[in-house]
Amino acid sequence: MSTTQTTDAATTSRTHPDSAAPPARRQKTTAGDRVFGGVAHTILVIWALIVILPLVWTVFSSFKDSRSILSSPFSLPQSWNFDNFVRAWTTAGIGRYFFNTVIVVGSALVLVMLLGAMCAYVLARFQFPGRTVIYYALIAGLTFPLFLAVVPLFFVLKNMGLQGTYLGLILSYVGFALPFTVFFLYAFFRQLPEEIGEAAQIDGAGDFRTFFQVMLPMAKPGLVSIAIFNFLGLWNQFLLPIVLNTDRDKYVLAQGLANMQAQQGYQTDWSAMFASVTITIIPVLIVYVIFQRQLQGGVGPSTNK
Amino acid sequence: MVAVPTSAPTSEAPRSRGRRQRLTLERVIFFALFLGLPLLVYVLFVVSPFLQAFYYSLTDWRGVSAQQTFVGLMNYATLFEDENFRTALWHNGILLVVLPLVTISLAYALAVLVTIGGDSRGEVKGIKGASVYRVISFFPYVIPAVVIGILFAFIYAPGGGLLNGLLSLVGIDSQIAWLGSPRFAMIAVLVAVVWNMVGFYMVLFVAAIKAVPSEIIEAARLDGCGRMRLSVRIVLPMIRENVSTALVYMGIMALDLFVFINVMTPNGGTSKSTEVVSRYLYETAFQKSNFGLASAMGVVMAVFTMIMAMIVLLASRKKD
Numbered sequence: 001m002s003t004t005q006t007t008d009a010a011t012t013s014r015t016h017p018d019s020a021a022p023p024a025r026r027q028k029t030t031a032g033d034r035v036f037g038g039v040a041h042t043i044l045v046i047w048a049l050i051v052i053l054p055l056v057w058t059v060f061s062s063f064k065d066s067r068s069i070l071s072s073p074f075s076l077p078q079s080w081n082f083d084n085f086v087r088a089w090t091t092a093g094i095g096r097y098f099f100n101t102v103i104v105v106g107s108a109l110v111l112v113m114l115l116g117a118m119c120a121y122v123l124a125r126f127q128f129p130g131r132t133v134i135y136y137a138l139i140a141g142l143t144f145p146l147f148l149a150v151v152p153l154f155f156v157l158k159n160m161g162l163q164g165t166y167l168g169l170i171l172s173y174v175g176f177a178l179p180f181t182v183f184f185l186y187a188f189f190r191q192l193p194e195e196i197g198e199a200a201q202i203d204g205a206g207d208f209r210t211f212f213q214v215m216l217p218m219a220k221p222g223l224v225s226i227a228i229f230n231f232l233g234l235w236n237q238f239l240l241p242i243v244l245n246t247d248r249d250k251y252v253l254a255q256g257l258a259n260m261q262a263q264q265g266y267q268t269d270w271s272a273m274f275a276s277v278t279i280t281i282i283p284v285l286i287v288y289v290i291f292q293r294q295l296q297g298g299v300g301p302s303t304n305k
Numbered sequence: 306m307v308a309v310p311t312s313a314p315t316s317e318a319p320r321s322r323g324r325r326q327r328l329t330l331e332r333v334i335f336f337a338l339f340l341g342l343p344l345l346v347y348v349l350f351v352v353s354p355f356l357q358a359f360y361y362s363l364t365d366w367r368g369v370s371a372q373q374t375f376v377g378l379m380n381y382a383t384l385f386e387d388e389n390f391r392t393a394l395w396h397n398g399i400l401l402v403v404l405p406l407v408t409i410s411l412a413y414a415l416a417v418l419v420t421i422g423g424d425s426r427g428e429v430k431g432i433k434g435a436s437v438y439r440v441i442s443f444f445p446y447v448i449p450a451v452v453i454g455i456l457f458a459f460i461y462a463p464g465g466g467l468l469n470g471l472l473s474l475v476g477i478d479s480q481i482a483w484l485g486s487p488r489f490a491m492i493a494v495l496v497a498v499v500w501n502m503v504g505f506y507m508v509l510f511v512a513a514i515k516a517v518p519s520e521i522i523e524a525a526r527l528d529g530c531g532r533m534r535l536s537v538r539i540v541l542p543m544i545r546e547n548v549s550t551a552l553v554y555m556g557i558m559a560l561d562l563f564v565f566i567n568v569m570t571p572n573g574g575t576s577k578s579t580e581v582v583s584r585y586l587y588e589t590a591f592q593k594s595n596f597g598l599a600s601a602m603g604v605v606m607a608v609f610t611m612i613m614a615m616i617v618l619l620a621s622r623k624k625d
Binding site: 036037040041043044047048050051052053054055057058061069074115116118119121122123126128134137138141143144145146147148149150151152153155156171172174175176178179182206207208211232235236238239243253254255257258261262270273274277280281284285287288292295 | 331332335336338339340342343344346347349350351352353354355357358361414415418419422432433434437438440441442443444445447448449450451452454455456457458459460465467470474500504532557560561563564567568571583586587590591596599600603604606607610611614
């Protein structure tokens with residue numbers, strides 16, 4: 001961009017650094033900097049608009065009726081009535097799907113965090129034969145494409161009598177979220193100082209108590225950020241439910257929405273569709289706003305070498 | 306499944322645990338529960354389906370358990386003669402190159418603007434309002450892919466869609482059905498995916514750039530290094546590991562994209578213009594009940610995924 005200008009600025013500041021008075025680091029912003037700053041802000045603002053605009057449009061549209069969505073896509077809604085939301089929640093079945101999603105994702109989340117923490121703890125803090133093999137077998141699960149597994153998985157569940165049940169779906173969610181969970185918690189448990197475990201044992205705590213009363217509370221920050229990522233991943237899961245969860249009454253949100261859209265084409269009830277989309281985004285938005293810090297911190301904990 | 310592990314697994318044995326561990330009854334039960342339960346779930350629902358998929362790919366299985374003949378590599382031969390499959394594979398190939406490149410360049414550019422976009426003198430400073438930009442950019446990443454698909458289907462809709470509406474504001478009266486047109490459909494899907502993912506990698510790169518020692522950046526600046534050179538020649542090599550992890554994960558995504566394609570262009574688009582292997586696999590398995598053939602597709606994609614990951618990781622390591 002303004003490379004030449006900034007290079008100039010840098011060179012000038014180098015050629016006479018001692019001239020005038022350089023009160024340490026409080027120089028005036030140079031012209032090059034200002035131009036660059038302007039360009040940078042413009043780019044970032046445009047990007048921010050690209051992100052925000054579709055979302056604002058969706059929320060506004062969810063208050064309009066289908067006719068005015070089509071005829072004047074940019075107008076503000078004439079009234080802030082919640083008819084569309086009511087229709088989406090009841091008639092379109094979003095309420096039902098929402099409830100199903102909460103059950104499935106909630107149970108899977110609790111289970112995967114518990115099992116993942118147990119497994120990661122044993123792998124990280126105990127030495128035993130086969131440890132490395134198990135660790136790598138778990139990590140390999142991160143790289144295989146999910147769609148390779150869904151066909152046999154469907155029949156595995158069918159043979160166990162779990163196909164089309166909440167339990168089958170929950171256990172599959174747990175299985176596929178496990179590698180990610182173990183991978184990160186493993187790193188976390190290894191960081192905890194060894195003395196703590198020893199102290200607990202000297203005080204007479206067994207393995208179970210050491211884990212639940214000492215280690216787990218200490219790993220809380222790690223558990224929280226991984227739980228958030230798992231929540232998002234499971235809430236967004238689509239392939240597993242559409243393959244495994246074929247009973248309409250048990251549809252999860254993502255599935256119900258896709259089904260709704262496929263059935264309507266995009267002709268008929270635009271406003272209920274927009275309302276449904278808004279309903280789906282809102283819980284995610286809430287989680288995002290509350291846990292924003294942990295989420296963004298969670299992206300790069302391992303990058304701090 | 307969703308997020309990106311950014312560090313290499315620690316392979317060395319754990320720091321020696323001091324004394325030998327005694328094998329008490331409690332410890333046996335502890336191991337059985339703590340290791341046994343998670344592994345049981347993992348083996349039943351993850352490992353065994355993957356292994357079975359390899360086997361099914363060698364049979365002509367159609368879902369009725371009695372009829373299952375071993376046909377060797379015939380499914381693979383059928384696949385590569387199938388024009389639809391080749392189209393799908395070709396599309397995945399293009400996406401594999403374009404998607405990571407676009408997403409990661411954009412994410413890196415934004416990350417650089419935010420982290421070293423401040424004054425060119427003195428301390429390395431980010432741009433004003435950096436955290437606001439970061440928070441906004443990251444948000445699309447948390448929206449379910451299905452919702453993004455539906456949202457962009459609205460945006461691209463021929464009448465009443467946001468894109469055509471915006472175009473008409475600047476005087477272009479387009480009635481293009483973006484997703485229906487073989488020319489634009491793939492690009493339209495690509496844009497949606499990029500919109501979804503850029504913020505995540507931006508935040509990842511911001512964290513990585515912040516971990517670069519600031520003396521290095523300041524020294525380069527004193528030597529008259531401009532922002533462009535600084536970001537491409539100095540900072541980029543230093544966060545190479547993060548970039549290559551990001552490439553691998555975007556690559557894996559490019560080889561999948563089932564959700565986006567399935568929601569935005571059902572049946573793989575007009576004249577198969579957006580057909581990808583994952584969607585074709587789904588159709589072959591669950592609409593045509595040809596499980597053997599579908600498994601073969603899955604295996605082909607798994608092999609490609611691994612080759613891709615290995616190439617990227619080796620290439621990024623070689624520069625040492």
